[in-house]
Amino acid sequence: MRFMEFSRYCEQLEGISGRLEMIDLVSGVLPSLTDEELPIFVRFIMGRVFADWSPLKLGVGPNLLYEAVANVAGTKKEVVRETINTLGDAGLAVEQLFATKEQKVIISPEELDLIEVYRDLERMAVAGGHRSQREKTRVAERLFANARPLEGRYLSRLMLEELRIGMGEGNVRDAIAKAFAVDVSLVEHAHQAMNDLGEVALLARRGADALAEVKIELFRPVKMMLAQQGTITERIEEYGDVAVEYKYDGSRFQFHKQGDTCRIYSRRLEDVTASLPDIARLLMAATDRDVILDGEAIAIKDGRPMPFQYVIRRFRRKHRIDAMMEEIMLVPRVFDILYLDGETLIDLPLSERREKLEEVLSEHIAPQVRTADATAAEGIYAAALDLGHEGVMVKVLESRYLPGIRGRQWVKVKPGVDTIDLVVVGAEWGEGRRAGVFGSFLLACQDEGRFLTVGKVATGLSDEMLAELYALLKDRVIAQSGKEVTLEPEFVFEVGYSEIQTSPNYSSGYALRFPRFVRLREDKGAGDIETLDAVRERYRQQQNGGGAAPS
Ligand code: ATP
Numbered sequence: 001m002r003f004m005e006f007s008r009y010c011e012q013l014e015g016i017s018g019r020l021e022m023i024d025l026v027s028g029v030l031p032s033l034t035d036e037e038l039p040i041f042v043r044f045i046m047g048r049v050f051a052d053w054s055p056l057k058l059g060v061g062p063n064l065l066y067e068a069v070a071n072v073a074g075t076k077k078e079v080v081r082e083t084i085n086t087l088g089d090a091g092l093a094v095e096q097l098f099a100t101k102e103q104k105v106i107i108s109p110e111e112l113d114l115i116e117v118y119r120d121l122e123r124m125a126v127a128g129g130h131r132s133q134r135e136k137t138r139v140a141e142r143l144f145a146n147a148r149p150l151e152g153r154y155l156s157r158l159m160l161e162e163l164r165i166g167m168g169e170g171n172v173r174d175a176i177a178k179a180f181a182v183d184v185s186l187v188e189h190a191h192q193a194m195n196d197l198g199e200v201a202l203l204a205r206r207g208a209d210a211l212a213e214v215k216i217e218l219f220r221p222v223k224m225m226l227a228q229q230g231t232i233t234e235r236i237e238e239y240g241d242v243a244v245e246y247k248y249d250g251s252r253f254q255f256h257k258q259g260d261t262c263r264i265y266s267r268r269l270e271d272v273t274a275s276l277p278d279i280a281r282l283l284m285a286a287t288d289r290d291v292i293l294d295g296e297a298i299a300i301k302d303g304r305p306m307p308f309q310y311v312i313r314r315f316r317r318k319h320r321i322d323a324m325m326e327e328i329m330l331v332p333r334v335f336d337i338l339y340l341d342g343e344t345l346i347d348l349p350l351s352e353r354r355e356k357l358e359e360v361l362s363e364h365i366a367p368q369v370r371t372a373d374a375t376a377a378e379g380i381y382a383a384a385l386d387l388g389h390e391g392v393m394v395k396v397l398e399s400r401y402l403p404g405i406r407g408r409q410w411v412k413v414k415p416g417v418d419t420i421d422l423v424v425v426g427a428e429w430g431e432g433r434r435a436g437v438f439g440s441f442l443l444a445c446q447d448e449g450r451f452l453t454v455g456k457v458a459t460g461l462s463d464e465m466l467a468e469l470y471a472l473l474k475d476r477v478i479a480q481s482g483k484e485v486t487l488e489p490e491f492v493f494e495v496g497y498s499e500i501q502t503s504p505n506y507s508s509g510y511a512l513r514f515p516r517f518v519r520l521r522e523d524k525g526a527g528d529i530e531t532l533d534a535v536r537e538r539y540r541q542q543q544n545g546g547g548a549a550p551s
Contacts, residue, residue: 001037003112003147006044007154013045013165019448022166023175030179030201038205039198040118046172047163047449049121051196052527053220055271056125060140060159062478062488064133065090068140069156073097084479088486090160094144095153112146117155160478160488168448172197180204186211192403193344195223195269216292216344218258221265223404224294225336227393229418230411232377235394240372242394243350244380247412248333248366249390250298250311251523255283255332256339258290266315267523275317278325279332286363292339293357294401295366297330305388312522333366335393338401346401350409353401370397381413390414406534419496419518420538423489423526425451427473430466437470438485443493443515445508447532451489452508454535460496460517469520492521492529500539510535 009029016022026045033041043049050056066080073080075097083093120139127135140159147155157163167175173191177184182204190200190211203210216222235242252267253276262280264273273280279297299306299314310328317324337357338346345353357365371377381392391414399409422443430439440458444451461469472491479486496516503511521528 001033001041001114003114003117003151003155006041006114007150010045010154010163010165011150013167016166019171023171023178026167026172026175027178030175031205035202035205037114038201039196040114042172042176042198042201043196044114044118044158045163045165045167046169046197047158047161047165047167049118049158049161050125051198052223053195053269056122058121058125058159058161059132060124060136061475062090062160063475064137064140065156065159068137068144069094069097069152071137071141072144081479085481088479088481089164090478091153091157091164094156095149098144098147098149098152112143112151112155117143117158121158162449162451162489164450166448166450168446168450169197171448176201176204180207182208182211190214192405193222193346195220195403216339216346218256218290218292218339219263221254221256221269222292222338222346223269224252224254224267225402225410226404226406227410227412228406228408230394230408230413232381232392232394232413233374235396235411236372236374236377239396239398241370241397242372242377243354243397244369244371244377245335245366245393245395246333246380246384246387247390247393247414248296248298249305249308249388250296250330250333251308251315253279253295253297253332254338255279255291255293255295255334257284257287257292260284268525268528272315275315275321276330277321278330282364283332283334283361287361289360290339290341291337291360293334293361294336294338295332295334295364297332299328299330301328308519316522332364334361334364335366335368336401337361346403349398349400350395351397385415418538419494420445420512420535421492421494421521421524421529422454423451423529424473424487424491424493425453425489426484426486428456428485429483433463434466437466438473439466441469441493441517442484443495443512444489445530445532445535446526447508451526452532453506454508454510455497455506455512455515457493457495457512457515457517459515465517465520489526492524492526494518494521500535500542502539508532508535510539 013022049058066077070077070080083097084090087093120143124136124139173187177187186208190203191197193214193216194200254265256263262284263271264276266272297311299310314328314330337353340356369380384392394411396409422445424441425444426442427438428440430437440456442453442456444453473487476488477485478488496518497512499513501511501513
């Protein structure tokens with residue numbers, strides 16, 4: 001497929017607002033693609049270049065993009081920046097610049113091909129070392145040099161990994177099912193195990209059996225199962241016997257072991273093995289089987305858990321780990337098993353997975369109590385808080401492991417205000433004492449690959465925090481207009497609020513009342529933030545009387 005053809009589909013999709021119509025269009029294209037093109041097309045159409053589990057990261061920031069575009073369009077970086085500011089979108093700006101430019105640097109006036117574009121992006125991702133920026137810019141320039149204006153629009157958005165055409169995982173999953181006439185639940189299940197809709201599309205082409213046989217593979221991290229907020233009594237009333245565990249305030253990890261080799265992945269599925277030699281050592285010593293384990297890494301000092309910040313600092317640490325380990329020793333608390341000696345376990349009920357876990361791991365298992373007695377469970381909750389944990393997790397014993405799903409099968413019970421995780425998509429320059437740094441931040445939830453705003457936060461931020469945020473965000477500025485800047489959606493804030501209101505002022509249609517910054521969620525990426533559906537659900541629950549406590 002020519003990249004031009006891909007770009008035309010994107011343009012068409014951008015003009016469609018109905019979900020079914022979008023799915024129709026994409027499902028009509030998928031069967032015509034070759035086996036090599038299919039996974040690439042599927043990822044590209046979602047604005048992704050690599051599989052979610054892949055360690056490859058493109059690492060193209062706005063600066064690099066501006067430079068490459070400027071060089072190819074024969075103009076200055078400032079002009080690129082100004083055009084983006086005027087049009088409010090990098091893709092449209094590149095398109096306009098390419099339409100009016102004398103495109104100087106055409107190396108080979110060939111038509112761009114989808115597969116070639118992918119290979120070049122892959123080249124950019126693997127370019128490492130201190131020359132990496134130069135190498136990346138060089139490849140980006142070569143791609144842009146051959147791009148026509150419309151291709152420039154989508155190529156630049158792809159490089160920033162935000163296509164803005166409304167094809168998220170849900171729509172793509174449905175399009176795959178329709179294209180190859182397979183059940184959507186099979187596609188979803190295969191996606192949960194493989195963590196890459198690109199490869200799932202290839203299996204779907206082979207048929208339902210190929211999808212059903214899919215297995216989890218070692219060293220290909222699986223998305224983590226997540227929890228909803230809830231209460232102990234409602235769980236017990238609905239299910240009777242439940243599993244109650246402490247909710248540790250650490251950082252989630254997934255441990256993969258095959259023979260003498262192991263790797264540890266963070267909640268964002270990054271390989272953090274080198275930062276966590278203590279966790280690796282402890283778990284390697286606790287089993288001789290090939291396993292994938294799910295757990296929480298916590299820091300303990302004088303018998304009490306240390307706050308989350310200490311743990312996440314260790315996850316981020318790349319150098320002088322030994323020195324840091326003396327200060328903060330991490331220990332694992334393992335609560336699930338997903339794979340054992342070649343067998344995928346995610347479809348077994350929790351009770352059976354737990355039996356296997358206890359069979360294969362000699363230590364470091366998170367204690368679990370099974371009970372149908374709400375008073376007993378409340379007692380565990382009180383004990384958890386006494387011990388300095390966050391609260392408890394209440395899990396349905398019959399539940400399968402659902403990768404990436406925030407379902408009702410796992411419920412978190414913790415005290416305090418309701419918080420929400422949102423991505424920062426913009427900021428405003430501060431005034432007075434806050435001059436020179438950003439003083440308020442525009443926040444968004446997600447809906448099918450688009451980011452929709454829900455409010456601004458300016459309270460709860462200390463001067464130190466503002467300085468830290470400025471240092472992190474200043475290189476992520478895409479556009480600036482007056483005092484407002486548009487940022488690449490990358491950093492996630494946990495925010496408290498008193499209420500969710502409907503609002504015409506923000507693109508989600510909702511607004512947070514009294515938003516307050518709680519913390520920067522370094523363990524989360526833009527894909528982990530609240531969805532529009534979940535915001536709507538919070539609003540609905542609040543209307544039914546179950547609102548968040550005022551912060
Ligand atoms: P929060 O913001 O409340 O920490 P979260 O958004 O990080 O939650 P949730 O899915 O809402 O993630 O809550 C589950 C998280 O709690 C898990 O991701 C994990 O990191 C942590 N956790 C601690 N103890 C447990 C446990 N026993 N079982 C499962 N998860 C646990």
